[in-house]
Amino acid sequence: MRLKWIGLVLxxxxxxxxxxxxxxxxxxxxxxxxxxxxxxxxxxLLKSAGALTVARKSPYGGGIDSLYLGFGxxxxxxxxxxxxxxxxxxxxxAIVAVSPAAEGFVIKAAEIPDIGxxxxxxxxxxxxxxxxxxxxxxxxxxxxRGLVDAVSGATKYYKAIYVSYSLMASKVxxxxxxxxxWPREALE
Numbered sequence: 001m002r003l004k005w006i007g008l009v010l011x012x013x014x015x016x017x018x019x020x021x022x023x024x025x026x027x028x029x030x031x032x033x034x035x036x037x038x039x040x041x042x043x044x045l046l047k048s049a050g051a052l053t054v055a056r057k058s059p060y061g062g063g064i065d066s067l068y069l070g071f072g073x074x075x076x077x078x079x080x081x082x083x084x085x086x087x088x089x090x091x092x093x094a095i096v097a098v099s100p101a102a103e104g105f106v107i108k109a110a111e112i113p114d115i116g117x118x119x120x121x122x123x124x125x126x127x128x129x130x131x132x133x134x135x136x137x138x139x140x141x142x143x144x145r146g147l148v149d150a151v152s153g154a155t156k157y158y159k160a161i162y163v164s165y166s167l168m169a170s171k172v173x174x175x176x177x178x179x180x181x182w183p184r185e186a187l188e
Contacts, residue, residue: 038093038095041113042066042083043187043188045079045108045109045111046081046097048108049070049079050070050072050078051070051071051072051079052070052072052186053071053186053187054068054069054070054071054184054187055068055071055182057180057182060082062167063167064168065084065085065093066082066083067080067081067172067175068081068082069179069180069182070187071184077100077179079099080097081096081097082096082168082171082172083096083168084167084168086164088112088126088157088161090117090118092112092113092114092115093113094110094111094168095109095111095112096111096133096165096168096169096172097172098138098144098169100176101137103137103139104137104138104143105138105139105169105173106135106136106137107133107135107165110129110133110165115127115130126158126161129162130161133147133161133162138169141169141170141173141174141177142170144169145167145170146166147162147165
């Protein structure tokens with residue numbers, strides 16, 4: 001009787017493991033697909049700011065997966081791009097591009113590459129948050145950290161978007177100000 005019970009338990013565990021393993025495999029494929037798209041998105045953002053060379057630190061740390069600095073023909077920094085995995089309505093990748101400006105810095109882009117997979121109100125709210133963040137002028141990294149203060153009454157997901165972009169913009173501004181001696185390479 002005991003052997004039948006053990007056999008039944010092992011068979012049940014085996015049957016349950018197949019869908020779990022399949023779901024994990026599907027998630028890994030989705031993350032890989034996002035990664036490929038993210039590489040294209042980062043290159044697009046760097047190029048649109050006039051970057052010809054790029055310096056990158058990956059992994060960056062402090063909650064940021066990668067941070068890129070783009071440099072123009074004159075060798076000056078023209079943009080910084082950061083990305084991180086974040087949990088808004090779903091596990092996703094957040095990307096921000098920040099450029100130096102006359103009075104500090106400006107957020108040139110705030111993007112979620114797979115925003116099309118969000119549904120209904122979730123997608124609309126995320127798009128609205130990204131529109132609100134894009135174009136913001138900031139005098140320094142301290143002001144960038146204050147982006148989240150503007151959404152005190154928002155849902156936890158809406159707030160998560162602002163927290164992610166606040167953190168990333170702040171770190172990009174710090175690096176654009178410090179100009180670390182990271183190895184540079186031509187932008188493809």
